[in-house]
Amino acid sequence: MNIRAATGLMLASTIALAACQKKAPEELPPPPVETATPTPTAPPAGPSVGSQAHFVDAVGQANTVVYFGTDRFNIDTEDQTKLQRQAQYFSQHPQVSFTIEGHADERGTRDYNLALGERRANAAKNYLVSIGIPANRIRTVSYGKERPVALGSNESAWAQNRRAATVTIN
């Protein structure tokens, strides 16, 4: 795939999302059962719209991160559910831009993990774009294996580190 083709593809998906947007609600999971319902302009003490705290309160911490298998970057149904929840928030707050941070576990070579993190961040981004979030609101960055959240050297730690985390831009 050359650059021109890739750019074309991006444009195509951006155009396609306008059509998707109408259909999207049918695919969305039932309304969230969490207590964190979208609180319209809550008391001044609460986090401001677009802050990470506001985003986390709204979608739930668990829904801000999607996880991947070793060397994998596919968005499975569990990831889709999480990303749909995120998309709901970003549709409600169209002024909010955000970053998707791609990460890899420590069991990989440095360069490859940087590229793999980038691929994971883009996989999450592409899904969000496909369900209606404009690509120009989404920044991606890869940290490769540089920023682990779980510090052990075992399969459970590695599974937590193979992730794409969504962070709002204030």
Next chain:
Amino acid sequence: MKYVLIAAAAFVAAPLSAQNQDLGQPIPEGGEVETIEEGEGLSGSVSFEGNLDDLGIAIPGFATDRDVETPASASGTAALGKELARVITSDLRNNGLFKPTGPDALPQPSFGEITAPNWPTWSNRGAEMLVHGYVRGRSDDRLTVGCYLYDMVLQQELVREGWVVQPADWRRAAHKCADLIYSRLTGESPFFDSRIAYIAETGPKDNRSKRLAIMDSDGANHRFITTGRSTALTPRYSPDYRKLSYLSYVDGNPRIYVYDIGTGRQTLVTQSANPTFAPRWSPDGRWLLYSMAVNGNTDIYRVSAKGGEPVRLTDTPGIDIGGSYSPDGSRIVFESDRSGAQQCYVMNADGSNQRRISFGGSRCATPEWSPRGDQIAFTNASSFNISVMTPSGGNVRTLTNGWQDEAPTWAPNGRIIQFFRTERNSGKTSLWQVDLTGDNLRELPTPVDASDPAWGPILP
């Protein structure tokens, strides 16, 4: 789309101040080393016929004609002469070469004896070879250092050479002498007079500070280039040692910069909003390879070191990354997961004729072509050991067995491989090296934890 290597001053997307905010003070460039002809040394064959590991070499202090002050040593040229011999001894001993005996266990020869050894003094010391040398302070503050290798049995000179160095470069004269001895006795190319760029690491595993640092091949003259405010990764020296290319997060995104050691300024390798990784120089320094991700798909690009339009060399879906030139610059070995997992491939320097060379059943990553051309070192990314194979992928040999060893880099002569080792759980990292034979595995001392080593060629 346009990608141009541009001067930092003209850079628009990120201001110069942002690009430089992680850089420390510029470091002075090294001086020239002038080699002086001291007449033809005798070129007879070496008398010793045993295993070179058992070859005893006596290295007494270098003599001086006149003990004078020198910026190279607070104690004058006589003390510096002993220090020169210590550096040579350490070079040989630390690399498991021969059986050297240093100046602290030997008598000191006089200046006149350097060209006419007092043989009885040196016999019965278990040494088959004798090194003599001198250091002389010059009126211009520079130093003249002479190095002589004698065969004790034949009582004959085997080789001699001399150098004029800046006082700050006095260790280079010692490394050149060690190189002269090593090359004369083994027939191999030199490697001591060279430098290493690497990443110095401190802090906890989830908040690691990573700084670009450089040092001589023996760890001396250590300097930090970046301050550690931004994460720096994967440095590579240009073959002329004037530039360092490396990855920095200084503007928040992973991007390759080219840092000019003389001016202390740096430029982006390519003007693009996309992330760039894995910088690699061509052996002649005219080209720079980098890898760039576009919409998550990473490919390898080549750009002239002087700037200009980059050329994309790979175009398969997936991650094509890294790249290491054959010594003649005609081919590139690189890593790709186009088959489903990391494997090593070779292509022509223009990107044509891409073919996979690794079929061992393990993942092949970070391939590096030996400066001799006959071997490719790589990370076995299934077992995380350093391995070597021929350029056609044959004769695979595993050289290390740490919990996680990765990122091999070759000594200038292709006889030693350096890499970094990560400790399980703690995440602590350290630099190691091993002979091409798998012998002489050892850790290199560094001030703090260390990763991503890149060994440069013999200094110009």
